[in-house]
Amino acid sequence: MTTTTDLNQPTRESSAAPAGRRLSLPAVLLIIAGGLALTSLVRIITGADGITNVSQMSTALELAVPIGLAGLGGLWAERAGVVNIGLEGMLILGTWFGAWAGYQWGPWTGVVLGIVGGAIGGLLHAIVTVTFNVNHIVSGVAINILALGATRYLAPLAFEGVEGGTAKQSPPVDSLGDFTVPGLSSALSDLNAHGWFLVSDLAGLLGGLVTNVSWLTLIAVALIPATWWILWRTSFGLRLRSCGENPVAAESLGVNVYKYKYLAVIISGGLAGLGGVFLSIVANPFYLEGQTSGRGYIGLAAMIFGNWMPGGLAIGAGLFGYTDSLNLRGGSENVHALLLLGAILLVIGAVWTAIRKKYVQAAVTFVVGVLVFAWYAGTNEVPNQVVSATPYVITLVVLAFSAQRLRAPKAGGLPYRKGQGK
Template identity: 75%
Template structure:
């Protein structure tokens, strides 16, 4: 009996809480949100919420979150919880900056991947070989990475020109590019502020304007991950280790090997996200540069139900809210309060349709408070704007947690031969 014969039914039978949207339904939801956003833009006059610059900034900020989420996806699909993504990103920022300063940005990218993978090796040894609790090991990696990079910075960057114990010297840029003709045309269309048309132009314009080569690579890794994990025998065996490692072992799968490979790839993705922060998002390494993006990447992965497409949408959402800090945040966040209040009205209707009266009443109360907040203020405090990405993370996780299904053996200890 082949591996595919046994493992496929498990992959095709999600649990009760699984959330699956067909592509047409998903496109309808996205279209509905775009229409509502355009209506809110016209009501509030906050044209910046769908501007080309806003979307371009959102994409740049979404990339490291998405890469961390992809790292978590690889690890958890093999059954290893990777809370250490934040630490692996920190290692990626430092190693990327250190090598990028000395030998060029592309070398820095390679060393960033290696730095994240080194942290992942420690996590794999602890969790796979010694069965240490995955959460404990991940937290230890985060603490170790933070302390290690601060120690290394003191005798590498401190004595370098324009460097310090908390900052590296400037790193050469990878460069950026636009798609000729298309970028300028979409930007012109966006600036006309037409209903829906200009909003779509702003969204598409942000995807083709001021692109870094590493951004293109990162975006391409999303479909590449889906293809490898869901369309190859390697991916099927790896996912079987996260669903039922005992059954996988009985079919000849080397569970330890696949878990090690998945965790190391996970660290490489997180390290790449860290290198993106220090080389592309800014041209220096800064102490505390990741700012919790490894954890937000985990939130994006959970929001996406451990699927690459959903993960990409989650990273885009978090990247967009993060971009509000940089481009007219107070005005734009004030407009988004109205958008959120309207979306909650639709949520009330959905809950009533599902005959869930109590949640519907709570949602209606929250929606009313959002409307009152919007009508009684002109803009929100800057402190709230800075906290928006983290508030959105908490809201998304709390609202979606009841409709998710993680791999069945995710985080569970495994010993070779335990099924005998």
């Protein structure tokens, strides 16, 4: 006896859902609260008040947005079965097109053209991988190289000789504007300044969300639940995800697999392009060669950390954005304080791993935790090189510890030809 699935009806859970037990929302909130409490305890012990102040959290949010948008783009593509290593290149295209259009015709025009620039990169990736079945990794790397080369060629032609522009930098772009919630922002800042356990840290976190927030940040944050609703609560999303799980079965039920893969990868490029726009208009009011600094790859890591789910991706982007912000605000002192937090978390991880009877992993984790604590206790600061490398180290550590819970779409990266199931 066989059964079929109606792909015209959205489902609450489908075969695209991660296998195994998933954490419930209360459990996730409890973990976040526990992490914030530990961070508050470390702040009090070390005296590094900067790790949770309003300005630190505001900077972290700003740095998390392009990472999150790149990761969101990767999620759309990979849910349709196309691995998108080219996110870095699409970010680069977004930065250039956004600044090029923004300084001439206004920042909002720059936003639109930046999205279009990223979408062009996505379209190219779709043509190469979906139509011609080129290896997805090879195509993505080629797009990264092509985008870098193209913008290096175009930048001198477009910006050199223009007032405020050089061969590697665009003229300034007008601001999109930002907002601060009056009353609430100042109240949270005052509460954060008291230095109370947990309460002040929570005030710092919330204060960063309502102080000097760009309008583009609001759009980026809104795209997280919008993506979840479209992909998990609509028939369009169900068809798209079915292409990433079993395209042959999807085709047998009448789904145009090519169309959905193309749409997903073009949307993926557009979202990455929007992340590039954020870098060249909001984070910096100009295009600057090399300003993406590998955020496309970190966005991909955030998507993997989030188990190809929008909510987990948002948490991952926030974590990586926070560690990146340490470079800008009291980096050495704050990173030194976070060594203690890292040691505590490693010991907790070792205990949890031992409870699950994985004794070898538990022993290794415990030893690493002891070494990190020894590093913290034996020094007063960390080298600047360590501060600069912190986001990338955190990326590797987080992926290493979360790898066992990951479940990628089954058909991700696999070649597909129309009618191959017949």
